[in-house]
Amino acid sequence: MRVVVSGGSGFLGSHLCEALLRRRDRVCCLDNFSSGRVLNLAPMMSKPGFECIPGDVTDPLRVHGDVDAVVHLASPASPLDYARRPLQTLATGSRGTENLLELAVRHRARFVLASTSEVYGDPEIHPQDEDYWGHVNPVGPRSVYDEAKRFAEALTMAYRRSRGADTGIVRIFNTYGPRMRADDGRVVSTFVTQALDGEALTVFGDGGQTRSLCYVDDMVRGLLAMVDADLPGPVNLGNPCERTVRELAELVLMITGSDSGLCFLPLPVDDPVRRRPVITRAFETLGWQPQVPLEEGLRRTVAWFAARSDTSVPPPDS
Numbered sequence: 001m002r003v004v005v006s007g008g009s010g011f012l013g014s015h016l017c018e019a020l021l022r023r024r025d026r027v028c029c030l031d032n033f034s035s036g037r038v039l040n041l042a043p044m045m046s047k048p049g050f051e052c053i054p055g056d057v058t059d060p061l062r063v064h065g066d067v068d069a070v071v072h073l074a075s076p077a078s079p080l081d082y083a084r085r086p087l088q089t090l091a092t093g094s095r096g097t098e099n100l101l102e103l104a105v106r107h108r109a110r111f112v113l114a115s116t117s118e119v120y121g122d123p124e125i126h127p128q129d130e131d132y133w134g135h136v137n138p139v140g141p142r143s144v145y146d147e148a149k150r151f152a153e154a155l156t157m158a159y160r161r162s163r164g165a166d167t168g169i170v171r172i173f174n175t176y177g178p179r180m181r182a183d184d185g186r187v188v189s190t191f192v193t194q195a196l197d198g199e200a201l202t203v204f205g206d207g208g209q210t211r212s213l214c215y216v217d218d219m220v221r222g223l224l225a226m227v228d229a230d231l232p233g234p235v236n237l238g239n240p241c242e243r244t245v246r247e248l249a250e251l252v253l254m255i256t257g258s259d260s261g262l263c264f265l266p267l268p269v270d271d272p273v274r275r276r277p278v279i280t281r282a283f284e285t286l287g288w289q290p291q292v293p294l295e296e297g298l299r300r301t302v303a304w305f306a307a308r309s310d311t312s313v314p315p316p317d318s
């Protein structure tokens, strides 16, 4: 297969590109390097079957040759990144998604949308299954991301219904692992970096809010399964192992052996109180479930961060 991966130089995208190459697919990565890094592509650059086309997916696409599948991962993804780029986030979720859907339809290719648990907003039911419609503040600071993804899901379903597109939607829950940026503001990368640097871990609020964290290798297996399936979804992909942010901070301190301690900062506006995926659908339809326990995944992540100093990108220009 030749697979177009938008956002292929990012955290999830670069792991997905590598996994596709490992199973002998060809990969065409589209990226504007706004939050992705050339360094993430370095191990692939010389591999046969890999190609990178720099550019923005909101512009007309310059993909030539055959296309069998399109995986649309391009989007600012961390709360810090989408707060910095609100208009680009909305444009990437709307115009970018449309451009990639058009590409898929033109080639009769499978299209997989990387949606998010954020479509559930600050959920009123717990845990969250795919039939829950969500509780999103449409005008709050997170709305540029949440609503862009909700629109992208609607657009994907409209292409399926009206244009016969072969589409699949995955709703990705918090994922962590090697190649996260130290400065992306996400909880795992931030806590690990702070612990290794001997700085206090910045717990927002009282740290009682929960997240369910999935190791990147598990997530990539789920994405590949959705590429290979002919299911429309949406399908939740995530690890149901739920922890409070404070428990996570303490686990990171334990694994790093750091005595940094914790400091408490205000909770960001609209920060979801709890989040845990129901993954019955992923198990029953894709045969997928996560395998890497949190402590093991964190150990691998800490080892990766400890071995590297260059884990950030320059601040954006807008």
Ligand code: NAD
Pocket: 006, 007, 008, 009, 010, 011, 012, 013, 030, 031, 032, 033, 034, 035, 036, 037, 055, 056, 057, 058, 072, 073, 074, 075, 076, 077, 078, 081, 092, 096, 114, 115, 116, 117, 171, 172, 173, 174, 175, 176
């Ligand atoms: P990331 O920031 O590391 O990767 C996103 C990539 O998209 C980057 O390489 C960036 O340069 C690129 N990009 C952004 N806008 C673009 C544009 N307009 N044109 C071309 N390239 C563009 O983030 P990630 O964690 O790897 O997330 C990948 C996808 O998965 C995103 O769509 C995100 O919403 C989704 N997701 C991730 C998580 C998670 O926990 N990592 C959770 C839910 C959903």
Ligand code: UDP
Pocket: 078, 079, 174, 185, 186, 187, 188, 190, 191, 202, 203, 204, 205, 209, 210, 211, 245, 267, 268, 271, 272
């Ligand atoms: N968080 C925190 N300290 C940080 C970064 C994040 O306490 O330095 C909290 C944040 O308030 C949220 C959780 O960790 O409750 C997950 O945040 P992240 O940005 O990783 O993901 P998201 O909010 O998108 O799930």
